Amino acid sequence: MSLFEIEQLTYYYPETSRPALDHIDLLLDEGELVLVTGPSGGGKTTLARALSGLVPHFFGGRIGGRVSYRGDPLDRLDRRALNAQIGVVTQDPEKQILMTRVERELCFGPENLGLPPEQITRRVMEMARLLGLSGLLRRRTDELSGGMTQRAVLGAVMAMGARIMILDEPTSQLDPAAAEDLRAFLSRARHELGYTILLIEQRLEHCLPLADRVLFVDGGRLKFDGAPREFRRWAATQAPYVLPHAPRLFGTGSAHGATSRAIGPHPAPGHEAILHPPEPIAELSTVSFAYGGNGPVLKEITLTINRGEVISILGPNGAGKSTLLKIICGLLSPSRGTVTVAGKKPSRLPNREKAALCGYLSQNPDDFLFHETVRDEVGYTLRNLGRFDEDTVHASIARWGISHLASRNPRELSAGERQCVALAAATITSPPLLLLDEPTRGQDCRLNEQTGRQLTAFARERNAAVIVVTQDVEFAAAWSQRVALLVNGEIIEDRPNRPTPDGAPCDRSRVNALFRGP
Amino acid sequence: MNTDTNCKTRHFHPIAAFSYTAALFFFAMFWSNPLWLILLLVLAAACLLVVSDWRVWRNALALSLFMALVICAVNSFFAAAGGSTLAGARAIPIIGRLRICPGALLSGLSTGLKIPLAVGIFILCGELMDQDEVLSFLSRFAPKSSLLATLATLMIPRLRRELERIRTVMSMRGASVDDRRLVARIKASRPLLHVLLLSSLDGAWDTAASLNCRAFGSGKRSSYGNAPWGARDGLLLGGALIALILFAIGRASGTARTPFYRSLDPVEDMSGIPFLILILSIMCLAFCLAWRSKR
Numbered sequence: 001m002s003l004f005e006i007e008q009l010t011y012y013y014p015e016t017s018r019p020a021l022d023h024i025d026l027l028l029d030e031g032e033l034v035l036v037t038g039p040s041g042g043g044k045t046t047l048a049r050a051l052s053g054l055v056p057h058f059f060g061g062r063i064g065g066r067v068s069y070r071g072d073p074l075d076r077l078d079r080r081a082l083n084a085q086i087g088v089v090t091q092d093p094e095k096q097i098l099m100t101r102v103e104r105e106l107c108f109g110p111e112n113l114g115l116p117p118e119q120i121t122r123r124v125m126e127m128a129r130l131l132g133l134s135g136l137l138r139r140r141t142d143e144l145s146g147g148m149t150q151r152a153v154l155g156a157v158m159a160m161g162a163r164i165m166i167l168d169e170p171t172s173q174l175d176p177a178a179a180e181d182l183r184a185f186l187s188r189a190r191h192e193l194g195y196t197i198l199l200i201e202q203r204l205e206h207c208l209p210l211a212d213r214v215l216f217v218d219g220g221r222l223k224f225d226g227a228p229r230e231f232r233r234w235a236a237t238q239a240p241y242v243l244p245h246a247p248r249l250f251g252t253g254s255a256h257g258a259t260s261r262a263i264g265p266h267p268a269p270g271h272e273a274i275l276h277p278p279e280p281i282a283e284l285s286t287v288s289f290a291y292g293g294n295g296p297v298l299k300e301i302t303l304t305i306n307r308g309e310v311i312s313i314l315g316p317n318g319a320g321k322s323t324l325l326k327i328i329c330g331l332l333s334p335s336r337g338t339v340t341v342a343g344k345k346p347s348r349l350p351n352r353e354k355a356a357l358c359g360y361l362s363q364n365p366d367d368f369l370f371h372e373t374v375r376d377e378v379g380y381t382l383r384n385l386g387r388f389d390e391d392t393v394h395a396s397i398a399r400w401g402i403s404h405l406a407s408r409n410p411r412e413l414s415a416g417e418r419q420c421v422a423l424a425a426a427t428i429t430s431p432p433l434l435l436l437d438e439p440t441r442g443q444d445c446r447l448n449e450q451t452g453r454q455l456t457a458f459a460r461e462r463n464a465a466v467i468v469v470t471q472d473v474e475f476a477a478a479w480s481q482r483v484a485l486l487v488n489g490e491i492i493e494d495r496p497n498r499p500t501p502d503g504a505p506c507d508r509s510r511v512n513a514l515f516r517g518p
Numbered sequence: 519m520n521t522d523t524n525c526k527t528r529h530f531h532p533i534a535a536f537s538y539t540a541a542l543f544f545f546a547m548f549w550s551n552p553l554w555l556i557l558l559l560v561l562a563a564a565c566l567l568v569v570s571d572w573r574v575w576r577n578a579l580a581l582s583l584f585m586a587l588v589i590c591a592v593n594s595f596f597a598a599a600g601g602s603t604l605a606g607a608r609a610i611p612i613i614g615r616l617r618i619c620p621g622a623l624l625s626g627l628s629t630g631l632k633i634p635l636a637v638g639i640f641i642l643c644g645e646l647m648d649q650d651e652v653l654s655f656l657s658r659f660a661p662k663s664s665l666l667a668t669l670a671t672l673m674i675p676r677l678r679r680e681l682e683r684i685r686t687v688m689s690m691r692g693a694s695v696d697d698r699r700l701v702a703r704i705k706a707s708r709p710l711l712h713v714l715l716l717s718s719l720d721g722a723w724d725t726a727a728s729l730n731c732r733a734f735g736s737g738k739r740s741s742y743g744n745a746p747w748g749a750r751d752g753l754l755l756g757g758a759l760i761a762l763i764l765f766a767i768g769r770a771s772g773t774a775r776t777p778f779y780r781s782l783d784p785v786e787d788m789s790g791i792p793f794l795i796l797i798l799s800i801m802c803l804a805f806c807l808a809w810r811s812k813r
Binding site for chain 2: 052054058079080083087088090095096097098099101103107108110111113114115116117120124141142326329350352354356359360362363364367368369370380381411425426
């Protein structure tokens with residue numbers, strides 16, 4: 001008997017006319033690691049919610065078809081029994097934390113199940129040991145790093161006794177080292193501990209080798225269900241954008257006429273040489289910065305950003321990348337040194353002039369969104385600057401491929417689509433300097449590539465500079481002309497992103513090693 | 519040294535810590551002689567310095583001392599009680615002639631001192647207990663209220679971070695969030711609060727889903743008691759109870775009195791002083807125990 005049996009599952013969220021899941025048929029067996037992928041907004045999360053009993057029980061809406069768990073209809077199962085067997089972890093670990101300390105977080109679920117204290121103690125200790133949290137049990141949850149917070153959430157779910165884990169993009173908010181650690185743990189949980197894992201991911205480069213089986217969900221429909229090897233062949237023709245670069249090569253092979261572009265994003269449009277002499281737009285001279293009475297976050301940074309270039313700033317969490325962006329756009333004043341953008345000191349400018357000079361995208365696109373429609377949202381900055389023009393708004397929306405969403409409420413869109421709205425809003429004034437903090441977070445490969453292409457075009461067409469702070473080494477390698485490494489507040493390397501003998505535009509293994517720290 | 523270990527050793531069981539601070543609060547409210555109140559204030563400050571950081575109390579102390587000063591001043595000027603006059607002023611229409619009397623000054627001082635003392639005791643109460651253990655302890659009796667308090671504890675710093683992020687974004691979208699004109703700033707704050715509200719609602723939805731997945735509200739809960747009762751907790755609770763009993767005995771026998779108004783009694787009647795010193799010495803237990811743990 002299969003663990004899950006899904007027959008003709010169709011689901012509509014409340015007040016929607018388009019199904020989020022459309023006639024899905026699926027069997028899931030025990031002990032598998034199933035990778036669920038597909039474009040942003042395709043129905044992956046809804047499928048996970050259906051398997052965990054959250055739809056329609058928690059989210060409401062209309063459902064058709066049948067979902068069975070070990071032969072019994074899921075909706076007839078007692079919630080407590082269901083929660084004890086199926087654990088759910090979503091992409092934002094911070095929003096799943098419910099307790100103030102790690103130990104309390106781990107025991108909260110078992111307490112809710114009414115387990116005896118000695119059993120809870122045993123489970124807390126087991127999970128702490130398994131997930132490397134033993135030394136952190138007394139630590140406050142809001143003091144943990146992203147990776148450790150995600151582990152604490154995972155431990156909290158596993159401590160309930162769940163043998164089936166549903167993980168919805170668990171690595172999307174983590175730095176490469178933490179993401180790698182989490183994937184290694186999942187592999188161990190599957191092979192050594194016998195967990196059944198349903199892993200939703202948009203970026204497959206590291207996940208495909210872990211999977212026993214791949215599901216591809218798009219438009220609410222299950223378009224592919226099979227082994228990873230078959231998926232590579234299928235996706236090479238049906239959805240090449242989802243494949244990481246190496247599988248694109250091996251999946252298509254010469255028989256399928258793989259093009260050099262399909263092998264990888266190199267040489268990407270961004271790598272074309274800038275023919276005209278460099279014209280600086282932003283200059284930082286021995287800039288240092290510290291918050292309050294704390295130690296320095298940035299130390300003696302000297303950096304020149306030229307018009308027409310896309311520069312990526314890479315570095316581990318807490319290296320000072322976001323602070324550097326805030327210093328450049330004038331939101332923070334340097335403790336020492338000077339910053340000039342187009343000859344002006346941005347920290348001394350009023351907000352309107354700052355907005356005209358620098359476009360800024362924060363890590364969370366939701367920080368932008370409060371209007372009723374995408375159109376109004378994108379036009380907001382122009383209104384503030386007294387330069388509102390309907391045509392400019394439409395052009396910006398079209399540039400980011402979201403014209404079909406112009407009348408939709410931005411808060412109702414998928415994470416990737418929201419990111420596009422935020423990017424459209426950040427670039428609407430055509431600023432000479434664009435500062436982006438993790439622009440590819442939550443994006444699928446297609447949107448990722450679109451973002452890279454648009455940023456390169458933006459830099460070239462508007463003769464603007466784009467600074468991208470990212471932990472996405474692949475993105476930086478594919479779309480930047482320069483890569484700077486920021487570690488402990490210092491730029492330890494700043495060099496052109498030229499292909500190395502192995503074809504990689506920057507040394508990814510070295511960059512990945514940096515994220516892991518000393 | 520591991521700060522987590524420090525936290526564990528300096529904290530007391532919620533019952534012991536609450537009983538001790540309740541006794542301290544009782545004395546602070548019951549005693550009215552400024553000398554005894556100052557001693558209690560010194561004791562509370564010493565305990566706070568041992569169990570926590572001076573900065574925890576700094577802002578609250580400054581504010582409460584300012585309020586105490588205001589009370590002292592108002593009382594001195596407007597309650598012209600007492601036979602002797604320290605200073606006088608011309609008559610003011612309606613109010614009449616202003617007189618500063620020692621009785622009114624001391625009465626104001628006594629009332630004013632109770633403010634920083636009460637604030638200090640509340641802060642001490644929080645510092646003597648581990649917040650998480652308190653919530654865990656309370657969750658046995660009121661799981662929903664305890665969860666609400668926990669989520670609120672997590673939410674406040676989270677909201678502050680979110681607000682800062684949104685302010686950054688809005689600044690870079692040309693909103694006048696830092697304008698010197700109040701009206702412009704209020705107008706520009708509207709979208710800021712709008713985003714914050716929407717994000718909070720989204721966050722609430724995620725939190726609710728997480729609670730659902732962790733089986734909250736699915737039936738009877740159990741409790742993972744991780745606040746062990748130690749000898750020091752027993753000592754603290756016992757000390758607080760003994761101090762209260764001694765005080766009750768003293769009151770009944772007429773020795774533990776701390777009157778002052780119109781005559782600073784301790785100077786004239788010394789019989790109650792050893793009794794009160796005994797009570798204060800017992801109340802020093804928290805300081806001694808916390809000091810020992812710290813060492």
